[in-house]
Amino acid sequence: MREGLVPRRRFLQLLAAGSVVAARFPSAEARQAIIKQAPPELFVTSGSNLEMRWEALYNRGYIVPNELFFVRNNSPVVPRLDPATWRLQLGGSGLSRPRSFTYDEILGMPSVSVIRAIECAGNGRSFFQATHGKKIPGTPWRLGGIGVAEWTGVPFREVLDRAGVTPRAREVMPEGADTLHIKRSIPIEKAMADDTLLVYAMNGHPLPPDHGFPARMLVPGWVGVAHVKWVSRCEVSEQPLYSDYNTKRYVLIGPDYEARPPAMGPVLTTQKVKSAFELPWNGEVRSGQQLLRGRSWSGEGTITRVDVSLDGGQAWRQARLREPNIELAWARWDLDWDARPGTPSLQARATDSNGNTQPDRVPLNEEGYSYWAVVSHPVTVK
Numbered sequence: 438m439r440e441g442l443v444p445r446r447r448f449l450q451l452l453a454a455g456s457v458v459a460a461r462f463p464s465a466e467a468r469q470a471i472i473k474q475a476p477p478e479l480f481v482t483s484g485s486n487l488e489m490r491w492e493a494l495y496n497r498g499y500i501v502p503n504e505l506f507f508v509r510n511n512s513p514v515v516p517r518l519d520p521a522t523w524r525l526q527l528g529g530s531g532l533s534r535p536r537s538f539t540y541d542e543i544l545g546m547p548s549v550s551v552i553r554a555i556e557c558a559g560n561g562r563s564f565f566q567a568t569h570g571k572k573i574p575g576t577p578w579r580l581g582g583i584g585v586a587e588w589t590g591v592p593f594r595e596v597l598d599r600a601g602v603t604p605r606a607r608e609v610m611p612e613g614a615d616t617l618h619i620k621r622s623i624p625i626e627k628a629m630a631d632d633t634l635l636v637y638a639m640n641g642h643p644l645p646p647d648h649g650f651p652a653r654m655l656v657p658g659w660v661g662v663a664h665v666k667w668v669s670r671c672e673v674s675e676q677p678l679y680s681d682y683n684t685k686r687y688v689l690i691g692p693d694y695e696a697r698p699p700a701m702g703p704v705l706t707t708q709k710v711k712s713a714f715e716l717p718w719n720g721e722v723r724s725g726q727q728l729l730r731g732r733s734w735s736g737e738g739t740i741t742r743v744d745v746s747l748d749g750g751q752a753w754r755q756a757r758l759r760e761p762n763i764e765l766a767w768a769r770w771d772l773d774w775d776a777r778p779g780t781p782s783l784q785a786r787a788t789d790s791n792g793n794t795q796p797d798r799v800p801l802n803e804e805g806y807s808y809w810a811v812v813s814h815p816v817t818v819k
């Protein structure tokens with residue numbers, strides 16, 4: 438028998454029990470919130486969301502492999518779309534030749550690959566509890582609502598050009614085929630940028646179902662919700678386009694923010710600068726000389742500097758930035774650390790090429806978005 442093959446008799450038993458068929462051909466009735474495996478050493482599971490554990494990145498490379506990439510699903514079920522019948526339909530006042538594309542047509546177009554981050558707007562939400570004493574409803578992300586991958590697809594500009602985008606087109610609103618039909622508009626300039634893609638492959642594999650198979654948007658630097666998964670329709674308009682996702686949600690609401698009708702507050706666009714240590718949260722670290730590692734990222738450029746404090750913010754040392762340092766992705770950094778037994782509070786403060794430096798505190802907003810202040814990471818050194 439060849440290695441890796443199930444013996445024939447065992448295979449027939451499995452077939453009779455239905456498990457082979459179920460595993461390989463999930464039926465339309467198999468309504469799953471997440472398709473991929475979520476072992477507890479890689480993820481914290483929260484409803485239909487998977488938060489990446491930062492310690493799982495230690496000793497890995499620059500890219501987050503597909504099996505470790507976080508998942509954020511607003512809808513309760515992952516749509517299972519058939520690429521043979523899937524279409525991307527484009528319409529609206531900003532197009533002179535509205536049309537649809539098949540999966541094969543998309544695959545047959547000139548493609549590009551880019552390395553970019555996708556990060557949830559709510560990443561860091563749980564820290565509002567410590568700084569503002571407020572428990573905010575929604576997924577209680579620490580800092581694992583981000584990942585960096587190599588995305589392959591078609592420049593969205595090419596898709597728009599083939600649908601006859603007009604010089605008066607102003608906004609573009611892709612829409613997903615999930616239960617909630619998530620849709621979120623972006624300005625035409627962003628839709629036409631070199632690295633805004635209609636993505637069909639992730640780290641060299643067809644886009645996994647959890648991440649939007651057969652196709653999703655990549656809108657580098659922008660809040661996660663703009664990277665619409667399972668994209669099946671797209672409106673292109675000469676007028677501003679609104680949905681719940683740029684009027685009621687993914688907007689900043691609170692005493693420090695003014696309403697911008699029809700939006701309840703300033704609409705979230707690019708992500709600010711943040712940092713995380715590749716360590717277990719509130720976990721144990723062995724004492725002694727070691728490399729302390731982390732990563733910093735920004736939706737507005739590259740990382741230019743990272744300072745680290747090992748004593749809760751009194752003394753600061755500059756960390757060494759490692760290559761590559763790709764814009765709108767992240768930079769890895771490290772620092773020599775002589776860890777002494779105790780419970781130090783580790784902090785990292787990054788600056789990006791747009792001049793943003795992580796502040797000590799950010800104002801509260803009702804939905805807990807954009808927590809980009811310096812975070813105190815608790816560990817126990819034994």
Ligand SMILES: Nc1nc2c(c(=O)[nH]1)N[C@H]1C(S)=C(S)[C@@H](COP(=O)(O)O)O[C@H]1N2
Binds near residue numbers: 506508557613648667
């Ligand atoms: N259709 C659709 N697209 C979606 C979502 C969704 O729920 N439905 N979630 C969005 C949000 S809020 C985020 S943060 C990213 C997460 O992408 P990922 O699950 O591939 O990590 O997808 C975005 N695209």
Ligand SMILES: [Mo]
Binds near residue numbers: 509557558660661
């Ligand atoms: Mo998100």
